[in-house]
Amino acid sequence: MMIRRKTVIGLLSCALAFCALAGPVWAADEGAGEKHPSAENPLSVDPDLAIFTAVVFLVLLTVLWKFAWGPICVALDAREKGIADNIKAAENAGDDARKLIAQYDEKLSGAADEIRELLEEARRDAEHTKGQIVAEAKHNADQEWRRVQRQIDTATAQALKQLAETSADMAIDLAGRVVQAKLNKDDHAALIQQAISKFVSSSPSEN
Amino acid sequence: MAKSGEKHDHGEHDDAAAEGHGAHDPFDAGHLIGHVKDATYFEVPRMLSGGTGKLVIPQIRNSLEPIATISVGFKPVDDMIEPFEGKITKFMVLEVVAATLVAFVFIRLAGQMKGGERPRGRVWNLLEALLVFIRDEVARPCIGEHEAKKFLPLIWTIFFFVLGCNLLGLVPWLGSPTGALATTGTLALITFLCVIGAGMAKMGPVGFWFAQVPSMELPLPLAIVLKPMIFAIEVMGLFIKHFVLAMRLLANMTAGHLVLAVLLAFIAASWQSMAVWGVAPASILGATAFSMLELFVAFLQAYIFAFLTALFIGMAVHPH
Numbered sequence: 128m129m130i131r132r133k134t135v136i137g138l139l140s141c142a143l144a145f146c147a148l149a150g151p152v153w154a155a156d157e158g159a160g161e162k163h164p165s166a167e168n169p170l171s172v173d174p175d176l177a178i179f180t181a182v183v184f185l186v187l188l189t190v191l192w193k194f195a196w197g198p199i200c201v202a203l204d205a206r207e208k209g210i211a212d213n214i215k216a217a218e219n220a221g222d223d224a225r226k227l228i229a230q231y232d233e234k235l236s237g238a239a240d241e242i243r244e245l246l247e248e249a250r251r252d253a254e255h256t257k258g259q260i261v262a263e264a265k266h267n268a269d270q271e272w273r274r275v276q277r278q279i280d281t282a283t284a285q286a287l288k289q290l291a292e293t294s295a296d297m298a299i300d301l302a303g304r305v306v307q308a309k310l311n312k313d314d315h316a317a318l319i320q321q322a323i324s325k326f327v328s329s330s331p332s333e334n
Numbered sequence: 335m336a337k338s339g340e341k342h343d344h345g346e347h348d349d350a351a352a353e354g355h356g357a358h359d360p361f362d363a364g365h366l367i368g369h370v371k372d373a374t375y376f377e378v379p380r381m382l383s384g385g386t387g388k389l390v391i392p393q394i395r396n397s398l399e400p401i402a403t404i405s406v407g408f409k410p411v412d413d414m415i416e417p418f419e420g421k422i423t424k425f426m427v428l429e430v431v432a433a434t435l436v437a438f439v440f441i442r443l444a445g446q447m448k449g450g451e452r453p454r455g456r457v458w459n460l461l462e463a464l465l466v467f468i469r470d471e472v473a474r475p476c477i478g479e480h481e482a483k484k485f486l487p488l489i490w491t492i493f494f495f496v497l498g499c500n501l502l503g504l505v506p507w508l509g510s511p512t513g514a515l516a517t518t519g520t521l522a523l524i525t526f527l528c529v530i531g532a533g534m535a536k537m538g539p540v541g542f543w544f545a546q547v548p549s550m551e552l553p554l555p556l557a558i559v560l561k562p563m564i565f566a567i568e569v570m571g572l573f574i575k576h577f578v579l580a581m582r583l584l585a586n587m588t589a590g591h592l593v594l595a596v597l598l599a600f601i602a603a604s605w606q607s608m609a610v611w612g613v614a615p616a617s618i619l620g621a622t623a624f625s626m627l628e629l630f631v632a633f634l635q636a637y638i639f640a641f642l643t644a645l646f647i648g649m650a651v652h653p654h
Binding site for chain 2: 168175176177180181185195199
């Protein structure tokens with residue numbers, strides 16, 4: 128702010144000094160002698176200046192055309208072409224990028240399908256395996272069941288056979304005793320009791 | 335070379351005249367115009383010019399006699415045409431300065447741009463912005479994309495030469511060469527010749543003049559009467575609009591400098607009284623503010639001159 132104020136004061140001082148110097152020049156200015164009628168006419172035409180202007184302008188035009196405007200036009204055109212090329216290249220790169228994105232999107236959606244398929248397959252495999260295991264387990268269980276059943280049947284058959292044999296032996300034995308001795312009522316009961324207890328003690332198994 | 339500037343009779347004054355210090359009216363129209371007009375000397379502070387207040391330009395000729403007097407046989411016009419004297423004037427020097435500056439700046443810019451680098455720095459960007467503005471906003475819309483290329487160097491040169499001449503008028507003790515009808519008229523004449531040349535090159539020497547009449551579906555008897563009249567009006571218009579091109583620039587630059595001269599003349603008028611201490615700062619402030627406007631006008635008028643040049647060329651190569 129201080130600098131700006133100083134600048135303004137400096138400029139005003141310079142302007143004041145200029146006017147102070149120019150003032151006397153102005154005041155001293157005075158027309159003299161016979162003048163051409165055009166001297167004070169702002170629309171007067173000075174052929175000297177007109178010819179000189181034409182020469183200066185045409186020389187300037189020629190010099191600039193050759194050394195400035197030509198190279199500048201070429202440079203501007205080249206830069207514009209460069210910018211246009213860059214924009215085109217950027218557009219192409221953009222298109223390529225968009226295509227790549229589309230491809231990746233496609234791949235991504237394909238990968239999702241693949242994952243879904245894999246999961247489905249895994250699920251199917253798991254289901255299959257599960258079914259297989261269950262079937263196998265069921266099969267094993269059936270086999271075990273049948274084996275146990277067979278063992279039970281065998282044991283039952285053996286028990287029945289043994290029971291039959293034991294019953295026959297006891298019947299024979301009882302019949303022998305009946306035959307050998309006359310039994311009273313108490314003896315009879317004691318014999319039956321004895322036979323039953325024997326039968327119980329000689330039962331084949333509890334299973 | 336002899337210093338014969340004092341001997342020329344237009345817009346300059348004998349040292350003897352200095353004896354009448356303060357004797358004339360600073361607001362005299364002729365006197366004010368004398369300060370704005372071309373001369374064979376630069377007005378400088380007395381302390382820089384050995385007390386004369388003038389820096390006389392060395393002349394080639396040491397003679398009062400005109401080389402030739404141009405007359406068209408019509409006194410009002412003859413009175414406007416100064417004799418051809420082969421003199422060197424302030425505006426000639428300033429035109430050379432403006433042309434040299436423009437050439438220096440743009441040849442240097444062309445060298446910088448040759449490398450194909452991007453613009454660096456304020457000056458380079460500013461100049462390129464101006465060049466591209468003239469090309470994209472003036473030449474191409476007015477002349478057409480394809481044809482603008484051929485006329486762009488002319489329009490660039492006109493714009494920067496006029497701008498340079500206008501801006502020199504804002505430098506103290508110098509002047510604006512575009513404040514002379516000889517300068518603006520010559521530039522307008524060059525534009526006119528380019529317009530005619532461009533039109534004839536495009537449509538042929540006869541076709542260009544025929545193209546001045548707009549195509550109208552008129553009955554034959556009416557066309558025989560009207561078309562020559564329209565042709566005359568259009569051709570007159572062609573001349574008038576180029577004359578106005580010169581007058582517009584001249585009027586703007588001269589008027590601005592006259593206003594500045596009047597503002598500063600207040601200082602001269604009050605020089606011998608104490609009032610100068612009040613008048614001078616007010617005049618300086620007024621002149622400073624008006625110089626800002628002049629700076630804008632300098633650019634605006636250069637733009638208008640270049641724009642109208644492009645427009646006239648465009649009208650010549652694309653009639654109606």
